[in-house]
Amino acid sequence: MAFVQGLAAGSRVLITGGLGFIGSNLARRLVDLGAEVTLLDSLIPEYGGNPFNVAGIRERVTVNISDVRDAHGMRYLVRNKDVLFNLAGQTSHVDSMLDPHTDLEINCRAQLSILESCRTHNPGIRVVFASTRQVYGRPERLPVDESHPLRPVDVNGINKMAGEWYHVLYNEVHDLRACALRLTNTYGPRMRVKDARQTFLGIWIRLLLEGKAFEVWEGAQLRDFTYVDDAVEALLLAAFSPEAWGRVFNLGGERAISLRQLAALLVEVAGGGEFTSSAYPVDRKRIDIGDYYADYGSIRCVLGWEPRVPLREGLARTLAYYRRHLPQYL
Numbered sequence: 001m002a003f004v005q006g007l008a009a010g011s012r013v014l015i016t017g018g019l020g021f022i023g024s025n026l027a028r029r030l031v032d033l034g035a036e037v038t039l040l041d042s043l044i045p046e047y048g049g050n051p052f053n054v055a056g057i058r059e060r061v062t063v064n065i066s067d068v069r070d071a072h073g074m075r076y077l078v079r080n081k082d083v084l085f086n087l088a089g090q091t092s093h094v095d096s097m098l099d100p101h102t103d104l105e106i107n108c109r110a111q112l113s114i115l116e117s118c119r120t121h122n123p124g125i126r127v128v129f130a131s132t133r134q135v136y137g138r139p140e141r142l143p144v145d146e147s148h149p150l151r152p153v154d155v156n157g158i159n160k161m162a163g164e165w166y167h168v169l170y171n172e173v174h175d176l177r178a179c180a181l182r183l184t185n186t187y188g189p190r191m192r193v194k195d196a197r198q199t200f201l202g203i204w205i206r207l208l209l210e211g212k213a214f215e216v217w218e219g220a221q222l223r224d225f226t227y228v229d230d231a232v233e234a235l236l237l238a239a240f241s242p243e244a245w246g247r248v249f250n251l252g253g254e255r256a257i258s259l260r261q262l263a264a265l266l267v268e269v270a271g272g273g274e275f276t277s278s279a280y281p282v283d284r285k286r287i288d289i290g291d292y293y294a295d296y297g298s299i300r301c302v303l304g305w306e307p308r309v310p311l312r313e314g315l316a317r318t319l320a321y322y323r324r325h326l327p328q329y330l
Contacts, residue, residue: 014038085235134157171246188227189322216263216276
């Protein structure tokens, strides 16, 4: 990562979704590396942006309250930037089924508009797009590598797949240096915990810290989890490594774990708490992908990335953060 530190220092960076979970953690890392950071966020209540996420660095970043669907604003914001971390998105799978047109506007149409702004106003910019493991749908084989068929099971997955491939296409056809990372369950400080729109682990943590039982649906499903600091390192490597351009990479976690085992581990790390098991709600069962865990061998081979924060340690750090700051996230 030493070469990233040298390249990031003094670089002009734009992060869409910059007041959100991953964007704000990335901003903190970039500020520490000496980058000039602009954060764009719409602060739409349902999407996870939170001004408290930049507490302590607010005077060291520029914040622009805007929407990625505003093509005029994006044309202005991408000018003179060296790197765009394109993280803004509608993340709720259930919301995408209830309001598919909004998901289409944010996760698909706006992505094309952003790339057009880059192509016409700053073709030298480097772009990293935050995609999702949801593009694979229900796995045919495990672990899932990048050659696995893409069969999304919800509107969100379809639109994220389109957004991802717009980035790959613009790299190949317009020489716009772009790549995509398929994120799995990213967790850690500053994630949304007041509901399950961003991740079920967030609502588990909130209820546990409030002294309430949290609910595990079925519980045998296998998942992998990426601590946010590890995801940030992957984003930085992708942005500053020419080997990444035009590529799509999986991220992953230390190991696969069942949701029931994860719940038990969370209670153990917290030093107490309880959970209940129940059947999957019908509306969510229809779009559940079953077992999933990633093969991240490609990014390890090409960029040297691998997860470094063990799940137990990541959960402990996350619990410690919300024990101090939970009211700021409710």
